[in-house]
Amino acid sequence: MKITNGYVNITSPGRNFITLKIETDEGIYGLGDGTLNGRELAVASYLTDHVIPCLIGRDPFQTEDIWQYLYRGPYWRRGPVTMSAIGAVDMALWDIKGKALNTPVYNLLGGKSRDGVLVYCHAFGKDIDAALEDVAHHKNLGYRAIRVQSGIAGLKSTYGVAKGPGRYEPAERGLPSEYEWETEPYLRSVPKLFARVREAFGEDLYLLHDCHHRLTPIEAARLGKELEPFHLFWIEDPTPAELQEGFRTIREHTTTPLAVGEVFNSLWDAHDLIRNQWIDYIRATLTHAGGFTPMKKLADFAELYHVKTGCHGATDLSPVCMAAALHFDTAIHNFGIQEHMPHTDETDAVFPHQYYFKDGYMYPGDAPGLGVDLDEALAAKYPYQRAYLPVNRKIDGTLTDW
Incomplete structure (x- = not known):
């Protein structure tokens, strides 16, 4: 089995979500969540521009090696954008594994x-x-x-x-x-x-x-x-x-x-x-x-x-x-x-x-897999809308943790 394609779905049914879909040459696909509240488009770009091209042709069962490749390979490690993108990939690959083996991921x-x-x-x-x-x-x-x-x-x-x-x-x-x-x-x-x-x-x-x-x-x-x-x-x-x-x-x-x-x-x-x-x-x-x-x-x-x-x-x-x-x-x-x-x-x-x-x-x-799917036609009816978490100030005006 080989990865043939991957793309990001951006939808906002009340709030914004970033979903990665990875497809294989055997017709099995997996889904991963890459949502980062208030910074969703940064993860979408990271996946589309930098990660997905590196996945094409790889064996989706090699979850450990692919994870290490995406974490160690770029040299710049960690951070919420990078790790949310890697998390979406890893989640989708385990979804593919479960579907290919006809068993829930927990097994x-x-x-x-x-x-x-x-x-x-x-x-x-x-x-x-x-x-x-x-x-x-x-x-x-x-x-x-x-x-x-x-x-x-x-x-x-x-x-x-x-x-x-x-x-x-x-x-x-x-x-x-x-x-x-x-x-x-x-x-x-x-x-x-x-x-x-x-x-x-x-x-x-x-x-x-x-x-x-x-x-x-x-x-x-x-x-x-x-x-x-x-x-x-x-x-x-x-x-x-x-x-x-x-x-x-x-x-x-x-x-x-x-x-x-x-x-x-x-x-x-x-x-x-x-x-x-x-x-x-x-x-x-x-x-x-x-x-x-x-x-x-x-x-x-x-x-x-x-x-x-x-x-x-x-x-x-x-x-x-x-x-x-x-x-x-x-x-x-x-x-x-x-x-x-x-x-x-x-x-x-x-x-x-x-x-x-x-x-x-x-x-x-x-x-089998994660047991969740994405209705892409319905998702398309909810376009992305800019949204942020609030910021917090003390009564005297000092910015503090929200």
Whole structure:
């Protein structure tokens, strides 16, 4: 079998997605997700102009060699654009393998380690009362694990809370909007939020919270310590992780579990975090971290240090990546939890898939390959529209982490 062609599909059924399709001389094709929120066209160009020509004529079964060729060959390594492109290729090649061998991808990764994949959803509200209503709503949908965010008194907007009615989608059409932020009101508000959630719903729900890189290590340590009575499953991205040693400060002051890594694109981003056991969950994604080939190595390395996975799964990744994540989650031993933000009906129609949700768990299905497809005729009805994530400023005007 040889690769004969590859091309990129750009579609925007509510938000932008980049999908790589790799074709072979035996009529089998594979799909990979290369979506990079707010920088989609950079990945599309990288694939079209620099990667796809290098794939023609290669054996799609040689996933390890092709991955190393794309990572080491250009000399310039890593970075979100490069790794998202490599991730799309690797995902598509594993999809081809599964289809050619007539088996789901999870069987190629070692087979099932579990029957279902525990997932968590997002609940939010403009204030604590509204957040409690949304928690109740998602509990009634069958979720056993719920991330909870709420608005903060005195701030016009905050991460994880929609500006109006309906689902939360952080990417906005047009140029970046600006949010405002102040840390101290947030630190006072979050413990009150989770005290109310536990009071209303008891101890049975797994509860999570996302700080979205907004705290210093000592501020995150304070928050983690104050949240200990409410037994959170984790606090996510408490501080920017460029300085990995910052997590040592947090770890030394709290037993609240720590999760980080949705912006990581290499094992080296998490190397010290894992080997020093400063985190409990690694959240890298198959798209942004380069696909199945490196993510399996990352999971195996993490397992040595009692670190579990908790892959990012927001709507800034397409159903192709969600399908891939569920195969990965099903197979690896040290799986922890999978983020699940349901896509819109329009997106699901463009990407028909076999995976499904039931009673708090998701299942990849048993179709050969990834079990997801692309309706290209329907995708063509949703042209690309420029969109960006917001930026964040403190009340005094200082640009800070969004």
